[in-house]
Amino acid sequence: MSRCRALMISAPASGQGKTTLTAALARRARQQGLRVRVFKTGADFLDPMLLEAASGAPVHQLDLWMCGEAQCRHLLAEAAREAELILVEGVMGLYDGEPSSADLAQCFDLPVLALIEAGAMAQTFAALAHGLRSFRTGLRFHGVFANGVGSAAHAQLLQDALPADLPLCGWLAHAAELSLPQRHLGLVQARELPDLDRRLDALARALQALPAFDTLPLLDFTAPAAPAQHAMLENLRIGIARDEAFAFVYPANPELLQAMGARLSEFSPLHDAGLPQVDALYLPGGYPELHASRLARNTALLTALREHHARGKPLLAECGGMMLLCEQLVDADHQAHPMAGLLPARALMQPRLQALSLQSLALPDGELRGHSFHYSTLQTRQPAARQARTAQNQPGEAVFQTRGLTASYLHFYLPSCPPAAASLFRPCAAAH
Template sequence: MVAAVTPRASCAAVLVAAPASGQGKTTVAAALARLHARQGHRVRAFKCGPDFLDPHWLALATGAPVHSMDLWMTGEADCRARLNEAAATCDLVIVEGVMGLFDGTPNAADLAERFGLAVIAVIDARAMAGTFGALAFGLQNFRPGLPWAGVLANRVASERHAGMLKDALRDPAQWLGGLPKSEAFALPERHLGLVGAGEIGDAMARLDAAADALAETPLGQRALDALPQFRFDDLPAPSAIAAQPWLAGRTIAVARDAAFSFIYPANLDQLTALGARVDFFSPLAGDALPVCDAVWLPGGYPELHADALSRCAPLRDALAEHVAAGRPLWAECGGMMSLFDTLVTADGAEHRMWGLLPGRVTMQKRLSGLGPQQLDIGPLALRGHTFHYSSCDTPQPAALRTVKPGAVQAVGAGEAVYVKGALRASYFHAWFPSSPEATARLFLPKPLERTDAF
């Protein structure tokens, strides 16, 4: 018999941030989570801002789903409810920041200030000594009143180097230690960010090595009651659960494998809350399209698996039949890339894809789209974001376009939403809980622009 968990309204909670991307936030956040999880503590982690990749590592470290928190995309009420839910049953809550502490609107500092989460600043200290103290002081004091826990140096060269970094701090009590540069716990990267934990055979060994290193630091040696403690209000469960059953009785087939892995757990929760049954399938494994009422092709890395996907002729034909029968297909970013006639990979190789959309998609060396976006379907607003290195050349006209929040948008700006019969596709990544009604629209056989189905 599993012992009941006694609800609680407070626990240790920190936000792991940095002055920029690439400093080691994920390594430190995952190491801290793994260290305490190994000790039998109940740990939950969250990721600030839109991100599909870092949560893979945080989920491996904690053994629990990792939800995103963004004051615009997911909303303050959703963030607060998820924090409250975690604090009520866990011993430690870790929120990993996004980019630099003050980058973006809203940013990680906004989240820390709004919910009283003390900031642990991670600074890549390679080739640095006294400037480490200046960076730490600036991060702590740039915004007066920002909750603060201390600073941790990453990629430290030696004990002597660590001593120099500690001495550079105005307040030695702010020193949380230093992690050495080590291949044993380095997290590999590629063009969209970290490689997913599920793609690396020694992923857990890397987290254990990072946790072992962190255990030697003042941060790793602190007991939970010595970390910042926070009490969260008693609020209802996350809003993703509250929705009318507009998709009741409908089965949605969701592609999920290394090529289609960009799936927010909250989006799956939302589909279930709308009454849908979710049935996963793997194109890379050669799975047939399940019997379903609608299909979701999420984003991911089709460009890394273009050869295998080009050989999925039975699935290609099944998807074409599905759409021809008037059953909806929603494709996001990488999912949409698979639907064009041709995919050109970074090495210039051309791959025949599934041909449900005319034209070609080509990988670029630089980002082609990045940032928050909103898709307006009539009066309904579905929030999300865009992040892609490819561009598409197609005669298919855009039926709709996303808009940036709060922006006066030029004609033709924003991400195109292509509608071809029952097929709807875009580079736009949707956060389903932001509008359950608009989400249901994506998976119902109704004109996307109309909003009178409910």
């Protein structure tokens, strides 16, 4: 059994500043000398990058559908063994989705801190806070936090409107310099912000009237020992694309591949002229559309990808990784850029979001779960080998498979089914 203080940061909706507050709390805790671990609820890559920079430790996903309760329990117990404080950033609004952030909090008895954007509110702030707390019984509710506050007097007005048993746990003033920059998929990647540490330190300093972390309850996090992974990828060499254009990888994915015996090496489709000596490749999602001209000019790397595929070697390409393998990528300015051409397809950027959902894929070795989130569409002559299903059992993304290649808009959470994950990287994947 591991005991640790913990807190979930949620809100009535997206866009309230959950990531900003969670990052500020994590950095404040570190400044106080606490060992802190942060988790992100749901499918997300960009928020965890910021939270990792704030906390100094990898940020894993907690999702009752995609990861499963047992995996979530194992991750929390593992974190509690090494940390003094666990912070969990919720997803969307507190009660949104199935399962919701509230479901996760209730499953693990996490106290909830409700963050409300209060810049344009007065007493209605209290009504919203009261509704969030009372909507469901059995939820451990820690208090409420105000974001976008105009002044100390405004904060006092908000506090005075709250019921006596619903505390205002702190507030953050409205200030442009405290905001984190965004683009079409969400926050700008942490590695693209050279002043990120300065921003995080400023956020931590800006937290007002925050109670001590030791007022949080100590929770018991227990989990059975994680099952040992069979050496399904013993000594298999896997190259993973990692750079500014390809960075959307759940931390649990490479951890699982290594646990199954794989030897991993990273390469950059933007900067490297060739591939490492590998048996299989993993091309995750990211922002290839922002770097399309540079990717197109790296003809040596594109040729190496074609040669890898021609030899029938396994290659998993997710979302942005699949776009790299198309014949063309048409960016937001309608400029067409030649890509590797492993798929007879064109990826076209669109002005609006095209898909957002949790999905699963049935494979011969089991069901892999993950999510879809993209702004581009695919025009292709290639027939789909398989089709994913949404969490609501509706038709999902097409999955293309040919000569060891598996490509789709899906971002897989590989620990959801280790045998199926291993099958995508073993040489026999071509038979699938």
